[in-house]
Amino acid sequence: MEGGGRQSLGAGLLLGLALGCSWLAHRVPQLTVRVVLILGAGMLTLMATALILSLGSGRGGSLRWRQRLEAPFASAGIPFFALLVILAVGAITSGNNLLYLLVSGLLAALAVSGLAAALNLSGMVLRFRLPDEIFAGQPATVAFTLSNDKGFWPAYSLTVQASADPHDSERPSAEMEPIYFAYLARRQSFTAESTITFPHRGTYAATAFALNTRFPFGLLNQRRRFQSGEREQPTLVYPKPLPVPPVAIEHLRAGRELAREGRGDSLELYRIRPLQTGDSARQVYWKASARAGALQVREFSREQASRLRLRLALAPGSDPTVVESALGLCAGWLLAAERADCWLEFLGENAPGLWLPPAPARRHHSLVLDYLARVNAAAEWVRPAGVALDPDIVEFCITETATESSTE
Secondary structure, three states, X not given: OOHHHHHHHHHHHHHHHXXXXXXXXXXXXXXXXXXHHHHHHHHHHHHHHHHHHOOOOOOOOOOOEEOOEEOOEOOOHHHHHHHHHHHHXXXXXXXXXXXXXXHHHHHHHHHHHHHHHHXXXXXXXXXXXXXXXXXXXXXXXXXXXXXXXXXXXXXXXXXXXXXXXXXXXXXXXXXXXXXXXXXXXXXXXXXXXXXXXXXXXXEEOOOEEEEEEOOOOOOEOEEEEEEEOOOOOOEEEEOOOOOOOHHHHHXXXXXXXXXXXXXXXXXXXXXXXXXXXXXXXHHEOHHHHHHHOOOEEEEEEOOHHHEEEEEEOOXXXXXXXXXXXXXXXXXXXXXXXXXOOOEEEEEEOOEOOEEEEEEEHHHHHHHHHHHHHHOEOOOOOOOOOOOOOOOOOEEEEEEOOEEEEEEO
């Protein structure tokens, strides 16, 4: 017999014993024995209710998924259970057979509700795919695939919602637009998308989603928690990028203009001039030479003139709101440097510390965002080892919400 069937049978036997004890309590003349039987009936009823609420625990899904079943009462189940308790107390105290029949019918409805909901959730597999980059406060699209692996039974009235991490009660849970599946036939899969929003940046130890159902009577809101076992790394939520001040754009443009004032080895054309002694044959521009009737060579601008350094140096113990604003501004600077196609050197002096030598900004994209997600501004300043700063690079230093510009 399956686990859900065994639990349902056990709950039924316990309820039967509870009713038998309550019936015997009215047939026994001794007061002490009567009190013991009534207390026993109450304990058996509580045990049966606990079995009903745990129906289907650990069923369904692959071994690579960690699942947890929860079964709180739905809004319609609270008055139902209150009425059940009142009628049960009235039946035990009065010995009215009609009340016993009503209580038996209500208990049977509760047991059927728990068993049907557990069978509805059994055999369900929920797969989800989070985007590669998630920014705090910005909706991220999540793709879900819900599969009904049961060989005989369809599934009804299922809702996918975000589930909070039970081991992290201090961090607010993510907000998500629920997805409702009215019906899934056996061996059928359905794909849908929704948006999820993480309120704060940082490391989320587990990103999980819950599959809820109130089928069939709406008395119990049973849920099964799905967490991907393949995602060993924690989910990193990057700070929300803030728009950079206009002076940043002017500095980036100035760097591009300085690149045209001298020759170097970049890919940006500086000028075309006649061939001189010492020039390499690889510099000859044959099209211009054919038009001019003499050998012409190409010169390229200096790459170093368009390099920028972004330094993050937040004072230890700064206000958390100020820290988040500064980190968002730093992320905005990174994206602005990428759009300007600049070379970027990054220096983070807050724990855990990070230094990246000059390179195209897009190459530092993931490393800088990962660092910003893990920054601990409460710790002391950290100077990354092996730092060799180029004195010719224009530097932008972010200290709290202020941005300072300097040329070393």
